[in-house]
Amino acid sequence: MKLIKLVPDNTNIDFMRFRKIAIALTMALAIAGFVLTGVRGLNLGIDFVGGQSVQADFAQPVEIEELRGKVNGLNLGDASIQQFGSDTAYRIRLPKPEGDEAAANAVVSELRAMLEAEYPGVDVGSGESVSGNVSEELAMDGTLSLVFAMIGIAAYIWIRFEWQFGVGALVTLFHDIGLLLAFFSITQLQVDLNIVAAFLTVVGYTLNDTVVIYDRIRENLRKYRKMGIVELINLSLNETLSRTITTSVALLLAIGALLLFGPEVIFGLTIAIFLGLFIGTYSSIYVSAPLLVFLGVTSDSFVHDEDSEDRQRRDDGAVV
Amino acid sequence: MLEFARWKVWAVWAIIAAGIVLSIPSILSEEQLESYPDFLPQSRISLGLDLAGGSYLLLEADEGDLAKQRLTAQEENVQTELRGDPRVRIGDVSTADGRLSFMVRDPAQLDEAVERLRAMTQPVGLTGQRDWNVSVEDSTRIVLTPTAEGELRAIEDAVTVARDVVRRRIDPSGTREVTVRTQGSNRVLVQVPGVEDPEALKALIGRTARLEFKLVDLEANPAQLNAGRAPVGSEIAPYPDAPLGLPFVGYSTADGVPVIALKRRVIVSGDQLANAQQSFDQDGNPVVSLTFNSQGARRFGRVTQENVQKPFAMLLDGAVLSAPNINEPILGGQAQISGNFTVDSANDLAIALSSGKLPVKLDVVEERTVSADLGKDSIEKGAVAALVATLAVLLYMLATYGRFGVYANMALIINAFMILAAMAVFNATLTLPGIAGFVLTIGAAVDANVLINERIREELRRGRKVLDAIKHGYDEASTAIFDANITNTIAAAIMFYFGSGPIRGFAVVLLIGIVTSVWTAVTFTRMMVTLWVRKARPKTIAV
Numbered sequence: 001m002k003l004i005k006l007v008p009d010n011t012n013i014d015f016m017r018f019r020k021i022a023i024a025l026t027m028a029l030a031i032a033g034f035v036l037t038g039v040r041g042l043n044l045g046i047d048f049v050g051g052q053s054v055q056a057d058f059a060q061p062v063e064i065e066e067l068r069g070k071v072n073g074l075n076l077g078d079a080s081i082q083q084f085g086s087d088t089a090y091r092i093r094l095p096k097p098e099g100d101e102a103a104a105n106a107v108v109s110e111l112r113a114m115l116e117a118e119y120p121g122v123d124v125g126s127g128e129s130v131s132g133n134v135s136e137e138l139a140m141d142g143t144l145s146l147v148f149a150m151i152g153i154a155a156y157i158w159i160r161f162e163w164q165f166g167v168g169a170l171v172t173l174f175h176d177i178g179l180l181l182a183f184f185s186i187t188q189l190q191v192d193l194n195i196v197a198a199f200l201t202v203v204g205y206t207l208n209d210t211v212v213i214y215d216r217i218r219e220n221l222r223k224y225r226k227m228g229i230v231e232l233i234n235l236s237l238n239e240t241l242s243r244t245i246t247t248s249v250a251l252l253l254a255i256g257a258l259l260l261f262g263p264e265v266i267f268g269l270t271i272a273i274f275l276g277l278f279i280g281t282y283s284s285i286y287v288s289a290p291l292l293v294f295l296g297v298t299s300d301s302f303v304h305d306e307d308s309e310d311r312q313r314r315d316d317g318a319v320v
Numbered sequence: 321m322l323e324f325a326r327w328k329v330w331a332v333w334a335i336i337a338a339g340i341v342l343s344i345p346s347i348l349s350e351e352q353l354e355s356y357p358d359f360l361p362q363s364r365i366s367l368g369l370d371l372a373g374g375s376y377l378l379l380e381a382d383e384g385d386l387a388k389q390r391l392t393a394q395e396e397n398v399q400t401e402l403r404g405d406p407r408v409r410i411g412d413v414s415t416a417d418g419r420l421s422f423m424v425r426d427p428a429q430l431d432e433a434v435e436r437l438r439a440m441t442q443p444v445g446l447t448g449q450r451d452w453n454v455s456v457e458d459s460t461r462i463v464l465t466p467t468a469e470g471e472l473r474a475i476e477d478a479v480t481v482a483r484d485v486v487r488r489r490i491d492p493s494g495t496r497e498v499t500v501r502t503q504g505s506n507r508v509l510v511q512v513p514g515v516e517d518p519e520a521l522k523a524l525i526g527r528t529a530r531l532e533f534k535l536v537d538l539e540a541n542p543a544q545l546n547a548g549r550a551p552v553g554s555e556i557a558p559y560p561d562a563p564l565g566l567p568f569v570g571y572s573t574a575d576g577v578p579v580i581a582l583k584r585r586v587i588v589s590g591d592q593l594a595n596a597q598q599s600f601d602q603d604g605n606p607v608v609s610l611t612f613n614s615q616g617a618r619r620f621g622r623v624t625q626e627n628v629q630k631p632f633a634m635l636l637d638g639a640v641l642s643a644p645n646i647n648e649p650i651l652g653g654q655a656q657i658s659g660n661f662t663v664d665s666a667n668d669l670a671i672a673l674s675s676g677k678l679p680v681k682l683d684v685v686e687e688r689t690v691s692a693d694l695g696k697d698s699i700e701k702g703a704v705a706a707l708v709a710t711l712a713v714l715l716y717m718l719a720t721y722g723r724f725g726v727y728a729n730m731a732l733i734i735n736a737f738m739i740l741a742a743m744a745v746f747n748a749t750l751t752l753p754g755i756a757g758f759v760l761t762i763g764a765a766v767d768a769n770v771l772i773n774e775r776i777r778e779e780l781r782r783g784r785k786v787l788d789a790i791k792h793g794y795d796e797a798s799t800a801i802f803d804a805n806i807t808n809t810i811a812a813a814i815m816f817y818f819g820s821g822p823i824r825g826f827a828v829v830l831l832i833g834i835v836t837s838v839w840t841a842v843t844f845t846r847m848m849v850t851l852w853v854r855k856a857r858p859k860t861i862a863v
Binding site (some may be wrong): 002004005006009020047106112123124126127130133134138141148153156193195196201204205207208211212214216219250251252253254258260263266268269273288296 | 498522683697701717723766776777781796807808818
């Protein structure tokens with residue numbers, strides 16, 4: 001049987017040639033992502049700002065303006081109505097009512113009753129209501145979890161490699177999150193708890209590639225003491241390229257299936273992971289690896305503690 | 321490379337067999353499960369509300385309400401204590417600013433009063449803190465301030481009781497699959513599958529159900545009543561459904577609601593109930609029949625004996641339901657609450673009363689409901705996506721690595737079973753994001769095999785012999801596999817720690833998937849490759 005090889009053997013691509021321009025370009029994009037998030041903001045779901053949300057699947061397509069009129073007629077605040085998934089499915093969002101928390105409780109039921117009366121055959125799929133306090137806590141928890149995950153992973157890599165690698169990983173993570181934020185800020189796709197989960201997944205999985213490449217750089221630093229760092233990183237990137245591409249394709253196949261056939265409810269989660277895979281693959285080659293050059297990694301970086309490292313490597317073999 | 325002890329081979333197969341046996345109940349439908357042999361484990365993965373449909377409610381204790389209750393109770397305790405021997409006369413009692421303060425009339429008794437009140441306070445925790453601070457102001461006033469520790473303890477105690485009350489209300493028979501548990505110090509989490517409109521549920525849970533019987537104060541004059549002023553020792557309570565023509569009912573000048581003056585002293589309360597159930601009175605109207613416990617029955621009997629031909633009021637959460645006349649002493653501890661009930665509302669009240677009163681008001685702070693249809697739709701679409709993802713990855717691996725791809729694929733399929741098995745064993749909940757986690761794990765699980773196989777390719781290109789290349793492939797790839805999976809574990813563990821509900825379900829699948837996939841992708845494939853190499857002794861291999 002003829003086996004597929006997406007990447008030919010013994011590639012010798014000079015990735016590092018474009019390192020300055022590539023890193024400058026996408027880092028600027030990532031920073032723009034943070035700025036954009038600050039200026040334009042994200043379309044935060046009720047998970048993070050509080051309020052009510054109802055998902056309804058109508059028997060036939062409805063006039064959005066007519067529906068809006070009917071919802072606003074309930075005097076529950078300014079409704080935002082969004083189509084999602086099929087052309088009969090809508091998400092209706094209402095702001096957090098002012099004052100009494102208890103007043104918020106009946107809003108979803110009122111909305112449900114109106115929809116069922118006005119649009120026979122409507123299927124109200126889900127109704128949610130989040131109070132101000134809870135949404136603040138969820139937003140805080142979401143932010144904290146991202147920060148802790150990034151610091152935790154960077155610290156681990158620092159311990160396992162050298163400080164330059166830890167810093168490289170951290171900057172790469174900021175870069176990836178920045179680009180994802182840019183996407184969500186531009187598209188104004190709703191950001192809810194699922195998106196935080198997606199970001200955390202991206203943080204974990206995109207660093208996969210980075211770790212594998214770092215692992216190879218470390219190995220080569222020990223093997224080729226005389227090689228220049230730029231050349232060495234290029235070698236490492238080429239040696240791991242086939243693996244990087246193969247794994248990324250496998251992941252894209254899986255997530256692609258979810259994107260095409262999976263439930264609409266988690267579209268935001270899947271699209272974020274899908275994009276994150278591209279971003280992560282790119283950044284492991286063009287951000288995390290070149291950063292090592294700027295951070296001054298040389299073949300001496302691993303000399304001083306080679307003995308203990310070797311012992312550690314043997315231990316790991318036993319663990320896995 | 322060729323060494324892979326026979327017992328290890330057996331152990332690997334045994335683990336896989338156990339995994340498959342444990343995962344089967346989760347794959348079968350309810351009906352199929354019934355014909356599944358009894359001696360095999362039956363535990364299955366439970367579905368989250370976003371897949372099964374149902375309601376999720378997060379209730380928060382109203383701390384202000386509780387603080388007020390504690391202050392009132394403390395005022396009574398202090399009065400009772402200082403009325404005892406030797407009596408300390410006090411005056412100018414105030415409960416403003418969340419603290420209790422009063423004047424001691426005889427300054428000589430101040431120290432003694434402080435002493436007695438200090439002895440009344442309770443220690444909280446191990447630090448020697450007490451639930452109230454007793455201090456003296458202006459050398460005549462004693463001030464009792466609740467301590468933060470005391471308030472926290474009170475909230476925690478109240479929430480624990482509230483949790484049990486809520487459980488009894490939702491699930492009086494104890495047979496439904498509901499989740500009721502405390503979260504943090506001041507919240508109760510409720511999950512009820514199958515509920516599509518949570519309003520009835522919230523009404524049932526949210527009702528405080530404080531039942532009190534009090535005597536009607538017949539001395540209040542109508543003008544006083546209408547102005548909302550009660551005679552000393554009495555209080556004004558609303559009586560919304562008051563029948564016309566009752567002599568002791570007034571109408572509030574402010575909003576026209578019928579009001580009534582009641583003696584402050586409680587004859588009996590819901591705490592002294594032994595049982596409450598819905599029944600019918602002699603005219604066939606729905607009522608709630610009460611049975612008091614022996615203490616309640618005694619008190620009720622004594623008070624009704626002393627007050628024959630006078631009216632008393634039945635209050636629920638501060639409002640009067642009815643105010644019947646005491647025609648004769650009620651000695652058996654039985655009573656009926658009438659009011660404008662339907663069978664359902666009488667039944668709900670009976671459940672609320674027999675489950676006990678909520679020690680603190682609960683507010684709904686988060687609510688999520690998913691219909692069973694949407695959940696079913698999510699499961700179906702998720703299953704299709706998982707199947708397509710698996711097939712795509714299987715084909716891709718086969719086309720890329722040939723025989724080694726087949727081993728990776730076997731590992732992948734076994735991995736899917738192992739994830740289901742582990743989730744069933746840990747009684748984990750599968751949520752919609754969890755399905756996404758499952759699909760993602762399918763894609764990620766082959767990474768270890770990709771690393772190994774690419775390394776074998778490399779080693780072969782460097783001119784190593786087949787056996788040597790395979791051995792190096794597995795050994796050299798192991799550090800990268802280990803480090804790469806640790807980063808995922810950190811992210812997933814943090815997600816689990818901070819996440820709630822569905823997100824936690826996602827993190828669980830990722831975490832389990834990481835462990836099982838490393839095992840199947842490394843240990844299992846290594847075994848398969850070893851067994852094959854040992855038998856076939858290949859001179860060349862296609863990777």
